[in-house]
Amino acid sequence: MNVDLAGIPIAILGGDRRELELAKTLLDLGADLRLVGFPPHPNLNSAKFLSDAETAVSGVKVVIAPMANTDSEGHIFTRLDQREPIDLTVILPKLTKDTLVLIGVAKPVIAELAHQQGLKLIETAEIDEIAILNSIPTAEGALQLAMEEMPITIHGSRCLVTGFGRCGKTLAASLAALGADVAAADRNKAQLARAVTMGLTPIPLADLHRYTDFDVIFNTVPALILTADYLKKLDSKTLIIDLAAAPGxxxxxxxxxxGIKAILALSLPGKVAPITAGKILSDCIPRLLQEMLEGGGGNAV
Structure with missing residues (x-):
């Protein structure tokens, strides 16, 4: 599919180096691009750099917020220019009905406000193509963290991956490839069956309390599952790396x-492999925008 975004007014509000790569691609495709939260860059000379988000979104057809999301109150803190956060709850009411709003995962306050305003909200982190490809730098970043924090090798270590979705599968496969003894916990029986086919130990999430002998636990479930009751059963040397969206x-x-070290490792793709992660967005987002702008439906929620 040939993508042509010539003259389409698009505002990117905040972001890290992933959104920087996306901005370059959007400019190459002819978009009328407004940027808030980015310092001047030689590859973005034709973009409009603005300090005021309300001015930036005036008349746009698309607003792109970071893959790193907002906080629970709707503030965008991820900015390459390190300036004050952008309050997305103030910006959304300024948009016209049916404006496309893209964000990694929308917090409830953002989802509700977008619905009230008649906006087309797209959670980019929930799009399979993006999520599956993003699981690669996420898994590599998680492995890097584990290698830095543990006094032992991944090879031969006892690992638990909680949540066996898109990210969990990639991570578990990477751990197993390095010679780890990997268990996968999930509620879904089909996912646990898939874990068996990969040579992993399947654990129903309801039975997790019976399994505590791990060197490292990687969580991908965005809900409280590693509770105090469970944690007190672990050896204090167990390392926990939480990859789920905040609060984890x-x-x-x-x-x-x-005395257990637990790390909330957010937005790893943008930290450990921003060019690769940015290319994922650049390959997927422009095509999605054209489909949505042409009335193709896409993944609006």
Whole structure:
């Protein structure tokens, strides 16, 4: 599919180096691009750099917020220019009905406001093509963290991956390829069956309390599953790396109380492989925008 975004007014509000790569691609495709939260860049000379988000979104057809999302109150803190956060709850009411709004995962306040305003909200992190490809730099970043934090090798280590979705599968496969003894926990029986086919130990999430002998636990479930009751059963040397969206799936206060190191590792693709992660967005987002702008439906929620 040949993508042509010539003259389409698009605003990118905040972001990291992933959105920087996307901005370059959108300019190459002819978009009328307005940027807030980015310092001047030699490859973005034809973009409009603005300090005021309300001015930037005036008359646009598309607003792109970061893959790194907002906080629970709707503020965008991810900015390459390190300036004050952007309040997306102030911006959305300024948009006209049917404006496309893209964001990694919309917090409830953003989802509700977009619905009230008649906006077309697209959660980019939930699009299979993006999520599956993003699982690669996420898994590599998680492995890097584990290697830096553990006094032992991944090879021969006892690993648990909680949540066996798109990210969990890629991570578990990478761990197994390095010679780890990997268990996968999930609620879904089909996912657990898939874990068996990969040579992993399947654990129903309801039975997780029976399994505590791990060197490292990687969580991908965006809900509290590693509770205080579970954490107190672990060896204090167990390392926990939480990859789920904030606030994660770990009781971090309890982990600290029990002397367990627990790391909330957010937005790893943008930190460990921003060029690759940016290319993923650049390959997918322009095509999605053209489909949506032409009335193709896409993934609006």
């Amino acid at each position: 799936g770990v009781d971090f206060s309890a982990a600290e109380e029990f």
